[in-house]
Amino acid sequence: MLNPLVDTIFLIICDKKVHKVHTLAGKLSHRRAFPQLDSEPNKELFKKNFLIMNALYQLQTELLQEGLFLSVSSMHIQLVDISKNTPLPPDPLRDYYLDWENYETTKEEVLELLDTFWQSFAPPSIPTNIPTTVIQGICKHWQLPYPYQRQQLKRTWRQQAVLQHPDKDAGCEQRFKQLKEEYDLLKAHLAVID
Known part of the structure; x- marks a missing residue:
């Protein structure tokens, strides 16, 4: 199935500069390329990302024959010149995003995928000796009660992350990374007190 974003994305990336998925999403939203795809915010984000990645991988295959x-x-989308008919290396993500059956997925599957994505922002090691006052300060900023339960933390994290995700128009990559670091500290604190 031809993705309607293919031509629009090609016009954006043909400058051969480095782009990122969230910046492409912003440019596409600015051009009003997306209708509302889902009423549930996480599924909406997933579907936008799916359409962008699907279009990129369709373009990747098409452009290969043109050198x-x-x-x-x-975090790195770039068009470069190569020898014609260079084979594409195996890529499980390409296979995933080119399979249209993956576009329609359950809310639970989307949350699991988003959790996996967000976990990739985790720092290599998380200190476990953070003072309680620091943890309480983060809780206050997040409007999370202290002490908190694992489910409360997870729910609050998802709400915060969806709002600040770099693929959102109002999202902020720096704030998203900060939220992820704070989330990791709050999780580590839970592990210590459990």
């Missing part, structure tokens, strides 16, 4: 390689990852 162009489209490098595709969430």
Whole structure:
């Protein structure tokens, strides 16, 4: 199935500069390329991301015959010149995003995928000796009660992350990273007191 975003995304990436999925999403939203895809915010975010990645991988395959390689990852999308008919390396993400059956997924599957994505922002090691006053300060800022339960933390984290996700128009990559660090501290604190 031809993705309607293919031509619009090609016009954006043909400058051969490095792009990111969240900046592409912003440019596409600015051009009003997306209708509302889902009423549930996490599924809406997933579907936008799916359509962008699907279009990128369709372009990657098409452009290869023209001597162009489209490098595709969430933080590095770039069109470069190569020898014609260079084979594409195996890529499980390409297989996933080119399978339209993956577009319609359950809310639970989307949350699991988003959790996996957000976990990739985790720092290599999380200190466990954070003073309680620091944890309480984060809780106050997050409007999370202290002491808190694992489910309360998870729910609050998801709400915060959806609002600040870099793929959102109002999202902020720096704030998202900060939230992830705070979330990791709050989880580590839970592990210590459990």
